[in-house]
Amino acid sequence: MFRTFKKLDWFFKLRWKSYTFGVVALIICAILQVLNPKIVGTIIDQFVAGTLNWRTLIFWVSLILIFALVMYGLRYGWRMALFGNSTLIESILRNRLFSHFTRMDAAFFQRYRTGDLMAHATNDLAAIRFVAADGVLTLTDAFSLGGVTLFSMFFFIDWKLTLFSILPFPILIAISTYLGKLIHARYRGALKAFSSMNNHVQESVSGIKVLKALGEEKEDFYAFEKETEKVVEENRGVYKLKAGVNPSIEIVMGLTYVIALLIGGNYVQTGRISIGDLVAFISYIGMMQWPLLAVGSLINTLERGNAAYDRVELLLSNETSIVEAEKPVKKPLDGDIDFDIQSFSYPNEHKPALSHVSFHLKKGNTLGIVGRTGSGKSTIYKLLLRDYDLYKGAILYGGINIKDYALQSLKEGIAIVPQDNFLFSTTIRDNIRFGNPALSQEEIEEAAKTAHIHEDILQFPKGYDTTVGERGVSLSGGQKQRIAIARALAVEPECLILDDSLSAVDANTEEAILASLKQKRSQKTTIISAHRISSIMQADEIIVMDEGQISEKGTHDQLIDYQGWYAEMYQKQQLERKLDGEGA
Numbered sequence: 001m002f003r004t005f006k007k008l009d010w011f012f013k014l015r016w017k018s019y020t021f022g023v024v025a026l027i028i029c030a031i032l033q034v035l036n037p038k039i040v041g042t043i044i045d046q047f048v049a050g051t052l053n054w055r056t057l058i059f060w061v062s063l064i065l066i067f068a069l070v071m072y073g074l075r076y077g078w079r080m081a082l083f084g085n086s087t088l089i090e091s092i093l094r095n096r097l098f099s100h101f102t103r104m105d106a107a108f109f110q111r112y113r114t115g116d117l118m119a120h121a122t123n124d125l126a127a128i129r130f131v132a133a134d135g136v137l138t139l140t141d142a143f144s145l146g147g148v149t150l151f152s153m154f155f156f157i158d159w160k161l162t163l164f165s166i167l168p169f170p171i172l173i174a175i176s177t178y179l180g181k182l183i184h185a186r187y188r189g190a191l192k193a194f195s196s197m198n199n200h201v202q203e204s205v206s207g208i209k210v211l212k213a214l215g216e217e218k219e220d221f222y223a224f225e226k227e228t229e230k231v232v233e234e235n236r237g238v239y240k241l242k243a244g245v246n247p248s249i250e251i252v253m254g255l256t257y258v259i260a261l262l263i264g265g266n267y268v269q270t271g272r273i274s275i276g277d278l279v280a281f282i283s284y285i286g287m288m289q290w291p292l293l294a295v296g297s298l299i300n301t302l303e304r305g306n307a308a309y310d311r312v313e314l315l316l317s318n319e320t321s322i323v324e325a326e327k328p329v330k331k332p333l334d335g336d337i338d339f340d341i342q343s344f345s346y347p348n349e350h351k352p353a354l355s356h357v358s359f360h361l362k363k364g365n366t367l368g369i370v371g372r373t374g375s376g377k378s379t380i381y382k383l384l385l386r387d388y389d390l391y392k393g394a395i396l397y398g399g400i401n402i403k404d405y406a407l408q409s410l411k412e413g414i415a416i417v418p419q420d421n422f423l424f425s426t427t428i429r430d431n432i433r434f435g436n437p438a439l440s441q442e443e444i445e446e447a448a449k450t451a452h453i454h455e456d457i458l459q460f461p462k463g464y465d466t467t468v469g470e471r472g473v474s475l476s477g478g479q480k481q482r483i484a485i486a487r488a489l490a491v492e493p494e495c496l497i498l499d500d501s502l503s504a505v506d507a508n509t510e511e512a513i514l515a516s517l518k519q520k521r522s523q524k525t526t527i528i529s530a531h532r533i534s535s536i537m538q539a540d541e542i543i544v545m546d547e548g549q550i551s552e553k554g555t556h557d558q559l560i561d562y563q564g565w566y567a568e569m570y571q572k573q574q575l576e577r578k579l580d581g582e583g584a
């Protein structure tokens, strides 16, 4: 059970001064607390004996007041010390987790669902915080107050009376521990239900547009209703058990009082103890209640904290496979790309997503990639960006393996406009200069002009200061894509990847953007994938992907001559375009 404290010893060592102060203050408080009933007992005895006068009464009362004041100061002190520490450990661990999350690779986020990660960052850290504050407090308080009280009962009042009266105490410890365990088990179920509900909210909110578009809101709501019902049911189970705790404690405590009064009353009559002693003794029994219950709650707090700490440790122990080379090449990316992958499979997948995919891309050239959905186009980019590192083969940039480059060089050298481009809820200017906040207005406009979004931005109410997203202007799909392109262009990457980033842009604008890119980036490398052949037909080389393999390769003219999938798609799209044109 005390393993939990052992696991946190690094933190206790870090804050040893405040912990020492807190623990010493708690012990002094316990001693002072135990003196009070003894004083009251003495006053009663002096009163019964007729020796009580004003001077002694004022002395005793002042002593009680002074004790109260000292305890006030000490209690304030230990609360500040212990609870201040507990928020500190929570924030240390939260920062550790957060920075860990930001360093993790795509495989990690595939393994853990966002809702679960959120649950770890909140519930588990709260359980650990509980150990660092309430756990330490309960342990010290229960042992010091319980120990000192028991000592006083035994030596200051009567040892026999003490032995008889504490007979029901083990029952109390057993009940509180047993019920505590049951509650905890139920509580786990409740947490699980809560975590699953959280995941549902998160998935529904991010997919709300799709849900609505497919008219699935009602079904989703029913499913969600079921999950909330489960949360309520599980929590009700917890409260049912909790409701049983207090009454059972009261029964056991009542039993203790009955024993104390019966035997103690008899002792007073026979003169073995004084009436004041009996009054003090009854107060002591009351004071024993909390330390006894605390033992049960301490066991549970520690167990919960222990499990939470293990889960957090497990998360932190996940190593990212994407690590910096021992002697990283820090120079900027430059030169040709040699992509040669014999085979790559996603984690936990058997079927390779890419097999025997090789191409040579000359610096300054443009590569076009086409193929059905799921044929492996985005996977090629993920490997180029080092989202995944475990594959058979090698990717060279300028003759140097990309795994040997410093991660920073790779990040600065390659910019991607992903399919599901994401804009932040900030101004258009900040969105464009996201990769380089130091960019001047001219440079930002330059990028916007190349992406053919400059004119659109000027039409917005506040121009470049217009906020995008829920709090600002709603952008069309094409505008979002073009801002995302401007953002990628703004960092002037050596290699620009457009992953189906022109799908929502009309054919004429697409042509204009491609022409600007060709002119502005004539010395730099560009990779474009698209469903529309018109987006890539000008490329220096085109590869056609099919089920993770290259099925056709060549220039546009060569592929048309080849009369394969590419030629077929091209003719089909030409026809559609013509029909659309005639229909318009």
Ligand SMILES: Nc1ncnc2c1ncn2[C@@H]1O[C@H](COP(=O)(O)OP(=O)(O)OP(=O)(O)O)[C@@H](O)[C@H]1O
Pocket: 110, 346, 347, 349, 353, 371, 372, 373, 374, 375, 376, 377, 378, 379, 380, 419
């Ligand atoms: N994170 C992942 N985990 C497991 N499998 C994945 C993952 N991402 C993609 N895949 C699988 O790998 C294959 C190739 O996917 P990829 O996204 O590269 O295709 P794509 O050609 O880019 O498709 P699209 O045109 O729809 O973007 C698909 O079968 C897909 O289901």
